[in-house]
Amino acid sequence: MSEFDYDLFVIGAGSGGVRASRIAASHGARVAVAEEHRVGGTCVIRGCVPKKLLVYGAHFAEDIHDARKFGWEVADCKFNWTVLRDNVLAEVDRLEGLYGQTLDSHKVTVFKTRATLIGPQKVRLADGQEISAERILIATGGWPFVPEFPGSEHAITSNEVFHLDKLPKRVVIAGGGYIANEFAGIFNEFGSKVTIVNRGDTILRGYDEQIRDRLLQISMTKGIDFKFNAPFQSIEKNDDGTLTVHLENCDAITADAVLIATGRTPNTKGLGLEDIGVELDEHGAIKVGDDNQSSVPSIYAVGDVTNRIQLTPVAIREGQAFADSVFGGKPTVVDYKNVPSAVFSHPPIGAVGMTEAEARNKLGSIRTYTSDFRAMKNVLAGRNERALYKMIVNAATDQVVGLHMIGPDAPEILQAAAIAVKAGLTKADFDATVALHPSMAEELVLLK
Structure with missing residues (x-):
């Protein structure tokens, strides 16, 4: 029998923590996770999921107006905030339940309370209970930064x-x-x-x-x-x-x-990390190596708490890599090059790879291609809003090193295009691809 209560104790049941817990358990580890707020973390409970639902709701303001140009006799509409708010919160509740079911189905023990470190291999719950684990994973994410000023x-x-x-x-x-x-x-x-x-x-x-x-x-x-x-x-x-x-x-x-x-800062305050020798950077983030291990060998960290790239899919990959490496016998290192990102503004932005300024500084000789156009829908709707697509190319190799887009559905289009950038394809490869017409995405293979 092991001298520890668990093989792995995870503090934080957000995207990274849940993925690490589930995968480690699937590899046969005895896993427990503590979450003081709600299972699902920032993304599911108070971040990208509810925010994206609000973004969808906001789009109807323009869609309803534009529908009249497309022949729909739309009456004047009134927006009801409480209906959308309550429906969004209900969806958050549903997703939290699914995350809980996932942990339960993998036989992960969940403590719905705060946990702090009292040793390299021991935690204390808010009720005073002390639990030992061979390894501890910190996945407490980030927290909104509020500057100090009166009021x-x-x-x-x-x-x-x-x-x-x-x-x-x-x-x-x-x-x-x-x-x-x-x-x-x-x-x-x-x-x-x-x-x-x-x-x-x-x-x-x-x-x-x-x-x-x-x-x-x-x-x-x-x-x-x-x-x-x-x-x-x-x-x-x-x-x-x-x-x-x-x-x-x-x-x-x-x-x-x-x-x-x-902005958001790593959520490490009050966890007891410094007391047991875990090194933090000037922002309070846990310093880790490529293997997600901290300065204390038994303690690891993934996700926003490490302040590497504050994106949910990155936290998930880090959690998976940790579990596969430590418990699955499959050493895995996350590749942080060419990670796509999006801003769900109105209109949205999608980006992957180097900006023009970064490419000039790093590569010297580059070529840029842009397409500045009105989406077909905007033309008929009478909107002057223009989309902008931009491609950055290494002049020496013809490799596409950056794609940047703003316009309707830019993140949806960018996800597929990011595969090409990640694969190191060239401008010639884009040019050789037949356009899908009529679409906004076709602009990517028509850039001159």
């Missing part, structure tokens, strides 16, 4: 936004990243007056400059207001329940809600 307690984050009692007529969103721009598009389509406040001078750092400039242009055309170089000074709650936001270099703004979307 910050009056703001909400992406954790609370799905539970609003009513739709705010005016909303101020702090931040310039994907979360800020996604919720700006959502609230704007629902009819809220949206102002994005950014302490810097650009949105979507890390994305190609032409693509992010196009989103800024379209967002402003849709009525979203942007305030740049305007750090928060304070938030004042008024007697009528409204909020007054005081900013540097900008007039005060009155709003009904303030959403802080200034």
Whole structure:
């Protein structure tokens, strides 16, 4: 018999933790997982899944309007926030149940409570129970970062936004990243007056400059207001329940809600990691090697808590690689090159590989190809909104090293195109592919 209660104890039942638990158990390991919030983690409970459902709901605002140009006699429609909110939360409940069933079917023991480390191979639950495990996996994900300033307690984050009692007529969103721009598009389509406040001078750092400039242009055309170089000074709650936001270099703004979307930090606070010698970086992320092992040999970490690439599919791959390597006898290392990403803004963005600036810095000699066009649907609907596709090519090898897109269904198109970039295909390979007409995706094989 083992001297430990479990072969593996996982702290955090999000995407990475659940995948690692399930796969390790399938390899014969005795596995337990502790989750202090809800099974499913950020993505399922308070992230990409409920957010994408809100994105779908927001799209109907334009679809209903455009339908009239396509011959549909559509009556004036009224949006009901509480109906969508409750339906989305019900779907979250359903998915949480499925995640729980998955763990149960693999005979993973679930402790619905907080767990902290008290030793390299021992954890303590919130009720005081102590459990030993040969290996411990930290998969606690990330948590919204809220800057400290007077009145910050009056703001909400992406954790609370799905539970609003009513739709705010005016909303101020702090931040310039994907979360800020996604919720700006959502609230704007629902009819809220949206102002994005950014302490810097650009949105979507890390994305190609032409693509992010196009989103800024379209967002402003849709009525979203942007305030740049305007750090928060304070938030004042008024007697009528409204909020007054005081900013540097900008007039005060009155709003009904303030959403802080200034990034996410690794969720390591209070876990006891430092006490047992687990090394953290300056952001609080757990330092790990390619094998997901920390500075303490019995402790591993996967997902956003390591702050490598904060994407759900990456966390899942890391969880799978950990379980296969440690318990399955199949050493696996995750490849972080050419990981595709998306921003579910209005319109959405899809990207994979190097931006133009990155390619010039790294490769020197490159070629760029762009297609700037109106989607067929937008033409008939009378919308001037234009899509932009951009391909970055290594001039020396003809290899496609980057694809960047903004336009309807860009993430859906990009996923398949990312396979070509990952496989190292060339511009000639794209050119040799017959176009699928009429479609937006055909622009990728018609770039000149």
